[in-house]
Amino acid sequence: MSSPALSIPRNRGHSAGHGDGHHGHLHLQYQPGLPLSRGKLIMWLFLSTEIMFFAALLGSYIVLRFGAAVWPKPHHVHLSEPIGAFNTFVLICSSVTVVLALEAAKVNKTGLAKLWMVLTFVLGSLFLGVKAYEYKAKFSHGIYPWAPRGLVYERPDLYYGSAVRSRLGEPAVIDRLKELDAAPAESLSAEQRAARDALAQVRKIVVEPSQGAFEMAVVADQVAPLPADGAGEHGGSHAHGINDAFPWLRLPIVIPGGSMWASTYFLLTGFHAVHVAVGLIVFAVLLGYRLGPKHAGMIENAGLYWHFVDLVWIFLFPLLYLF
Amino acid sequence: MTDHASPDVHAADHAHGGVGKYIAVFLALCFLTTMSFFTYSAAWPWKDQPEVGWAFMMAVSCTKAMLVVLFFMHVWWEANWKYVLTIPAAMMAVFLVIMLVPDVGMRNRMVSQERALHMARPSDLTLLEKAAAEARAEPAAH
Numbered sequence: 515m516s517s518p519a520l521s522i523p524r525n526r527g528h529s530a531g532h533g534d535g536h537h538g539h540l541h542l543q544y545q546p547g548l549p550l551s552r553g554k555l556i557m558w559l560f561l562s563t564e565i566m567f568f569a570a571l572l573g574s575y576i577v578l579r580f581g582a583a584v585w586p587k588p589h590h591v592h593l594s595e596p597i598g599a600f601n602t603f604v605l606i607c608s609s610v611t612v613v614l615a616l617e618a619a620k621v622n623k624t625g626l627a628k629l630w631m632v633l634t635f636v637l638g639s640l641f642l643g644v645k646a647y648e649y650k651a652k653f654s655h656g657i658y659p660w661a662p663r664g665l666v667y668e669r670p671d672l673y674y675g676s677a678v679r680s681r682l683g684e685p686a687v688i689d690r691l692k693e694l695d696a697a698p699a700e701s702l703s704a705e706q707r708a709a710r711d712a713l714a715q716v717r718k719i720v721v722e723p724s725q726g727a728f729e730m731a732v733v734a735d736q737v738a739p740l741p742a743d744g745a746g747e748h749g750g751s752h753a754h755g756i757n758d759a760f761p762w763l764r765l766p767i768v769i770p771g772g773s774m775w776a777s778t779y780f781l782l783t784g785f786h787a788v789h790v791a792v793g794l795i796v797f798a799v800l801l802g803y804r805l806g807p808k809h810a811g812m813i814e815n816a817g818l819y820w821h822f823v824d825l826v827w828i829f830l831f832p833l834l835y836l837f
Numbered sequence: 838m839t840d841h842a843s844p845d846v847h848a849a850d851h852a853h854g855g856v857g858k859y860i861a862v863f864l865a866l867c868f869l870t871t872m873s874f875f876t877y878s879a880a881w882p883w884k885d886q887p888e889v890g891w892a893f894m895m896a897v898s899c900t901k902a903m904l905v906v907l908f909f910m911h912v913w914w915e916a917n918w919k920y921v922l923t924i925p926a927a928m929m930a931v932f933l934v935i936m937l938v939p940d941v942g943m944r945n946r947m948v949s950q951e952r953a954l955h956m957a958r959p960s961d962l963t964l965l966e967k968a969a970a971e972a973r974a975e976p977a978a979h
Contacts (some may be wrong), residue, residue, distance in 0.1 A: 562926040569930030581942035731964035770957035832894040
């Protein structure tokens with residue numbers, strides 16, 4: 515409204531400099547700036563850099579994903595599609611609430627605008643909470659984006675076998691294994707008894723690595739079986755392995771393509787989560803103002819950023835959870 | 838507000854439509870999200886052809902993105918400056934992805950021996966599936 519560029523007069527003489535008798539011609543008057551407020555211009559310039567930032571990340575993901583010889587299925591890496599869909603729904607709702615906050619602020623319904631803004635903040639926080647829950651599920655299965663804590667091996671080969679062996683040979687683990695061996699069968703659940711038998715077989719195989727590659731696949735399957743991707747089987751109901759029965763054991767696991775998957779997943783969702791967190795800070799600051807027409811521009815710019823964050827997730831959800 | 842037969846230069850800061858429009862877009866977005874989730878459900882008929890699902894989901898995602906950009910970000914009502922910012926950014930984005938293909942996408946074709954040794958290959962997945970099938974077939978044996 516107050517933008518200087520909105521007052522571009524049309525059909526006024528642009529200059530007398532030409533003076534060549536082009537009467538009745540379209541005359542232009544040059545004005546500085548674009549027909550939008552400076553704040554919005556800067557926000558859009560920022561967003562166009564953000565488009566390229568996320569295009570690089572998403573592009574790398576797509577190229578890595580389709581260039582890889584093996585890429586894990588969502589179930590292999592304990593991704594839950596319903597949770598992802600729920601988070602998509604949460605972000606879409608928050609996009610609507612921020613638009614409604616803007617509309618309310620424009621017509622000076624400050625109370626209503628604040629209510630929508632609070633709701634946006636709550637929905638954004640809910641999104642981050644669900645994301646944290648999802649991260650925790652990955653971490654509990656030994657899937658980390660970095661090496662020292664991550665348990666993921668790419669192939670069921672002798673390197674994997676030796677990693678299992680080294681873990682079993684750690685003093686603290688040896689002590690607990692002794693306790694486990696000595697434990698009476700009644701003190702263990704049926705699952706733990708089966709896992710103890712499987713562990714005995716695994717220990718035998720990794721100590722005598724004369725067997726072929728298939729034996730290491732047996733070890734990997736006993737430690738942490740890859741969930742079958744049968745129809746209707748969701749992330750939660752996967753087969754249990756030794757690592758599930760004895761979480762303290764933390765034996766290395768095999769997920770073909772899992773390392774690259776973890777790198778891309780945590781990078782993409784991590785950067786997106788950082789953007790969500792920044793959006794939440796902006797909303798928290800906005801909540802300190804009286805959200806009337808005077809601050810509608812600020813709400814609009816914050817909203818533009820927030821919609822962009824939603825936009826990125828619109829592509830991330832199918833690419834990460836459903837492909 | 839709508840009786841302004843103005844050039845698009847003027848349209849920028851005007852109120853455009855009511856809340857109803859946003860609710861309609863919201864419902865469309867929810868419907869489209871359900872559609873992309875549909876590819877995951879057991880009712881999706883092209884389970885054995887993942888490419889069909891991928892193409893479908895990308896079409897759905899692009900539609901959702903267009904709805905968000907056009908209506909929630911008000912680009913539909915903006916003046917022509919929108920093309921100045923969005924078209925070069927979009928072109929750069931596509932260009933970037935294409936440029937990644939030789940180095941990143943084809944990395945499996947030109948890897949060092951050391952790298953190839955530790956890299957997963959489809960046969961590893963087959964081995965794991967075989968081990969899993971054997972373990973399920975005779976759980977008592979292990």
